[in-house]
Amino acid sequence: MSQILFIDNLSFKYHEKTVLKNISFSTDPGEFVSIIGPNGCGKTTLIKIISKINKPEKGNIYINGKNIQTLSNKQLARHIAVVMQSSEPVSMSVEEYVLLGRLPFLKKYQFFESARDIALAHNYMALTGILKLAHAPINKISGGERQLAAIARALTQEPLLLILDEPTSHLDITHQIQILELISSLKKELSLSVLIVLHDLNLAAEYSDRLVLLNGKNGKIYKTGTCDQVLSEKSIQEVYNARVLIRKNPVSKKPCVFLVSQNALDKKENPVL
Amino acid sequence: MKPNRIKRWSVILIILIALVTLVSLLALCTGSAGILLKDIPHILFYGKGTSDYSILLDIRLPRIILGLSIGGALSLAGVLLQGMFKNPLVEPYTLGISGGASLGVCINIVFNFYGKIGIIAYPLSGFSGASLVIFLVYYLNNNTKDIKSNRMLLTGVMISYVASSLVMLLMAVSKTDDLQNIVLWIMGSLDEPNTILIKMALFGSLAGLAGSYFFCFDLNALLLGEDEAANLGVNTTRTKKFLFIIASFLTGLSVSVAGIIMFAGLIVPHFMRMIAGPDHRILLISSFLAGAAFLVLCDVIARVIISPLELPVGVITGIIGGVIFIWVLSRKQVTL
Numbered sequence: 143m144s145q146i147l148f149i150d151n152l153s154f155k156y157h158e159k160t161v162l163k164n165i166s167f168s169t170d171p172g173e174f175v176s177i178i179g180p181n182g183c184g185k186t187t188l189i190k191i192i193s194k195i196n197k198p199e200k201g202n203i204y205i206n207g208k209n210i211q212t213l214s215n216k217q218l219a220r221h222i223a224v225v226m227q228s229s230e231p232v233s234m235s236v237e238e239y240v241l242l243g244r245l246p247f248l249k250k251y252q253f254f255e256s257a258r259d260i261a262l263a264h265n266y267m268a269l270t271g272i273l274k275l276a277h278a279p280i281n282k283i284s285g286g287e288r289q290l291a292a293i294a295r296a297l298t299q300e301p302l303l304l305i306l307d308e309p310t311s312h313l314d315i316t317h318q319i320q321i322l323e324l325i326s327s328l329k330k331e332l333s334l335s336v337l338i339v340l341h342d343l344n345l346a347a348e349y350s351d352r353l354v355l356l357n358g359k360n361g362k363i364y365k366t367g368t369c370d371q372v373l374s375e376k377s378i379q380e381v382y383n384a385r386v387l388i389r390k391n392p393v394s395k396k397p398c399v400f401l402v403s404q405n406a407l408d409k410k411e412n413p414v415l
Numbered sequence: 416m417k418p419n420r421i422k423r424w425s426v427i428l429i430i431l432i433a434l435v436t437l438v439s440l441l442a443l444c445t446g447s448a449g450i451l452l453k454d455i456p457h458i459l460f461y462g463k464g465t466s467d468y469s470i471l472l473d474i475r476l477p478r479i480i481l482g483l484s485i486g487g488a489l490s491l492a493g494v495l496l497q498g499m500f501k502n503p504l505v506e507p508y509t510l511g512i513s514g515g516a517s518l519g520v521c522i523n524i525v526f527n528f529y530g531k532i533g534i535i536a537y538p539l540s541g542f543s544g545a546s547l548v549i550f551l552v553y554y555l556n557n558n559t560k561d562i563k564s565n566r567m568l569l570t571g572v573m574i575s576y577v578a579s580s581l582v583m584l585l586m587a588v589s590k591t592d593d594l595q596n597i598v599l600w601i602m603g604s605l606d607e608p609n610t611i612l613i614k615m616a617l618f619g620s621l622a623g624l625a626g627s628y629f630f631c632f633d634l635n636a637l638l639l640g641e642d643e644a645a646n647l648g649v650n651t652t653r654t655k656k657f658l659f660i661i662a663s664f665l666t667g668l669s670v671s672v673a674g675i676i677m678f679a680g681l682i683v684p685h686f687m688r689m690i691a692g693p694d695h696r697i698l699l700i701s702s703f704l705a706g707a708a709f710l711v712l713c714d715v716i717a718r719v720i721i722s723p724l725e726l727p728v729g730v731i732t733g734i735i736g737g738v739i740f741i742w743v744l745s746r747k748q749v750t751l
Binding site (some may be wrong): 165190193194195214215216217218219220222223224226230233234236238243244246248254299309 | 421558632636638639640642643645646647648649650688692693694696
């Protein structure tokens with residue numbers, strides 16, 4: 143299978159401070175890859191470099207075999223769709239908001255979206271379950287619904303690669319599961335490559351095909367691989383400075399991270415520690 | 416949905432065009448000469464050479480055209496700035512751009528540039544002052560994370576103060592002739608005898624409207640924030656640069672021809688956004704038309720309220736606009 147995204151030896155400095163160093167990894171069609179790591183380790187920066195908002199110090203990024211530096215913003219937006227962490231609320235209808243996803247495809251001097259553009263927007267609104275909210279103002283719907291609208295807008299771009307920056311933060315577990323289930327089913331149906339930043343290690347383990355664990359201390363990738371390969375008590379200890387227990391989820395057989403309070407650690411009664 | 420939208424937009428446009436026509440007719444028959452609306456067609460067709468004819472065509476009509484152009488230009492500049500900065504309280508006056516333009520024009524008067532390069536020196540100096548301020552305000556606030564913060568407004572207000580102090584400084588050191596020139600010009604009025612400047616205002620504002628339409632989709636995307644707009648394929652740096660130039664051009668032109676007219680660019684876009692929605696495809700033209708009608712209406716009020724004397728039109732827009740500014744500010748949630 144051909145790679146959708148290929149990041150080759152990427153480094154990034156911010157005010158002389160190394161944020162990312164020698165980052166290399168790739169994603170395949172229909173693959174769900176999560177980027178995990180502590181706060182401030184450069185996860186969002188990495189996304190901004192892939193979407194050409196920030197410029198890398200060195201290294202190259204290829205999307206579908208093409209170096210992103212050779213693509214215009216518009217061409218890039220036809221390949222990559224990004225759902226950012228905090229979409230600022232604006233007073234437009236959900237439908238108008240989702241239709242903005244067709245902007246990269248409008249021809250020069252085209253003043254109205256085509257019937258196909260509108261059909262696509264409606265299709266993805268139906269798929270994400272927000273079609274009934276089409277005429278509601280986007281700043282009046284709930285956080286979960288807004289996140290679904292952002293995903294619908296991103297899908298309306300018909301991207302090869304869908305990038306999401308912490309799509310589940312500030313949401314209750316109903317919406318966390320709803321959104322990750324949706325993305326999992328989409329990657330299969332549309333053979334979409336998904337790159338997602340997640341804070342919750344258990345959610346990442348449960349839904350990802352592969353993990354990329356960033357190490358905030360030196361900006362390098364600590365480890366990349368399947369969830370079983372990456373999530374270990376040792377790796378969490380080294381990257382996050384946190385003592386955790388890792389057991390298997392009895393149903394999904396995916397690794398599950400247990401946090402342990404200092405109080406419990408101090409008692410040391412528990413033989414498993 | 417699409418035919419629906421086209422229908423809605425058409426209705427808005429038709430109403431606004433009707434409004435502009437209505438206000439223009441009202442302005443045409445308002446004044447001390449006591450010309451009645453029903454007599455106007457007769458005067459226009461058969462009254463060539465009479466004093467009523469020249470009052471209509473040489474005094475009132477140019478004033479209406481100027482009012483429409485300046486009102487449209489200022490509202491359009493307001494829409495562009497509000498869209499770019501994502502702040503409903505910015506407009507040429509509150510951002511200090513008008514102040515910069517007025518300083519430019521004063522420098523032009525004191526150093527007699529208009530004597531050297533002709534009447535074009537007025538809009539040119541206005542444009543230079545306006546663009547200087549707009550870049551200053553932007554770069555002073557570029558590093559703040561919270562773009563919506565009203566810090567930018569404060570910067571603009573302060574720049575306005577500095578500009579008006581410098582204008583006063585120029586007035587203090589200038590010759591009597593220049594002083595009179597500056598005072599008359601600062602008062603701000605749509606009573607402009609120079610037909611070249613009126614033509615410049617008309618074609619300049621229409622050019623600004625046409626130019627801004629190249630960026631209507633980019634402005635829509637910018638509503639989501641700069642990063643989101645970039646993700647949708649907008650070259651935000653380039654777009655902002657062009658929009659800055661268009662906004663300074665419109666403001667510089669307005670200020671150099673009609674003096675400072677406060678808040679005209681604030682009220683109209685705000686209400687048009689409520690009526691027509693946030694889509695810039697309809698917002699740009701509807702704000703232009705509504706702004707044109709608004710300023711001509713304010714001018715009519717300024718002419719009749721203490722008749723036979725006239726108020727500067729900026730007094731009327733300043734009072735209405737100031738009150739609305741406070742009202743907008745006091746509402747709990749101000750979102751675009």
